[in-house]
Amino acid sequence: MRSSYPEDLTTRARIRDAAIVLFGQQGAAKTSVREIAALAGVSAALVIHHFGSKDRLRGECDDFVVEEFLGRKDELVGEDASTAMQTWLADIDQFRPLVDYLARMLTDRTPAGDHLFDSLLIATKRMLDQQVIAGVVRPPLDRDVTAAYITLYGIVPIIMQGLVARALGGDQLDAAMLRRSTLPLLDLYTNGLYTDSRILDSARDALARTAGPSSDKGENDPNQDPDSPR
Numbered sequence: 273m274r275s276s277y278p279e280d281l282t283t284r285a286r287i288r289d290a291a292i293v294l295f296g297q298q299g300a301a302k303t304s305v306r307e308i309a310a311l312a313g314v315s316a317a318l319v320i321h322h323f324g325s326k327d328r329l330r331g332e333c334d335d336f337v338v339e340e341f342l343g344r345k346d347e348l349v350g351e352d353a354s355t356a357m358q359t360w361l362a363d364i365d366q367f368r369p370l371v372d373y374l375a376r377m378l379t380d381r382t383p384a385g386d387h388l389f390d391s392l393l394i395a396t397k398r399m400l401d402q403q404v405i406a407g408v409v410r411p412p413l414d415r416d417v418t419a420a421y422i423t424l425y426g427i428v429p430i431i432m433q434g435l436v437a438r439a440l441g442g443d444q445l446d447a448a449m450l451r452r453s454t455l456p457l458l459d460l461y462t463n464g465l466y467t468d469s470r471i472l473d474s475a476r477d478a479l480a481r482t483a484g485p486s487s488d489k490g491e492n493d494p495n496q497d498p499d500s501p502r
Contacts, residue, residue, distance in 0.1 A: 284322045287312045289369070292333050296372030299380070300330050334384030337373050338391070364447045375431045389423070396423045429453075 290312035294303040305326050309316040323329040364371070377385035397419040403409040412418035429436045433445040440449045466472070 283312075283314060283318065287314060287319055287322055287329070288333055288336060291329050292337065292373045293369045295330065295333060296369055296374075296376055299376060300326070331384075333373065334377065334382065337370055337377065338384055338388045340370055364445070364450060371430055371433070374427075375433065378427060378431055389427070392427070393419060393423045396426075 287308060291303070291308045294307055294311060303326075305316045305319050308326075308329070309319045312319070319329065323332065374388070377388060379385075397415065400409060400412065400415060400419055400422075404411050429445060429450075437443060437445045437449060440452065442449055
């Protein structure tokens with residue numbers, strides 16, 4: 273696993289990278305310090321010397337992965353969005369250890385995972401606001417709901433890599449599958465799914481008719497006799 277960090281040639285970074293691989297593959301609880309040491313090519317005592325404990329090592333891995341992903345997420349908000357997206361698609365195998373680790377963070381509901389999701393959500397809201405002002409995106413009906421689901425749609429392929437790959441006829445999510453998904457997803461965001469607004473209009477009408485507090489005398493009361501005399 274390569275990174276842009278200058279300390280990556282150090283023993284400490286090798287240990288961190290080995291831990292990221294193993295924690296992502298099998299979870300922190302099932303990974304021993306000896307396994308991490310073996311993959312890093314060092315002794316277990318040296319792992320403890322650098323990090324103090326497995327929990328502290330995991331904390332540093334969390335911080336590293338959060339910084340890596342948040343930095344790359346921010347790239348998608350700027351002018352180099354297309355370049356960044358091409359890099360992600362071309363380097364999915366390079367970043368797979370980070371992707372696996374991220375999936376563990378989010379599904380295990382670690383504090384770092386919650387922080388990462390919250391940060392991605394904030395970045396998505398900022399992106400929506402900027403693109404609405406720029407005229408690229410139409411103003412959403414509910415900006416917070418829209419941002420939450422866009423964020424979720426973005427991380428589902430990370431968390432559920434195996435199921436996404438299976439649905440697309442493969443064993444593992446790879447660059448080819450991501451490339452195949454790019455245009456259909458952009459088409460969905462650009463042109464929408466429905467050919468007209470009938471379903472939206474029906475939903476809006478149904479919600480309007482069922483809105484308001486229930487009453488034993490009003491038409492919104494679920495226990496009211498629909499055939500009672502007027």
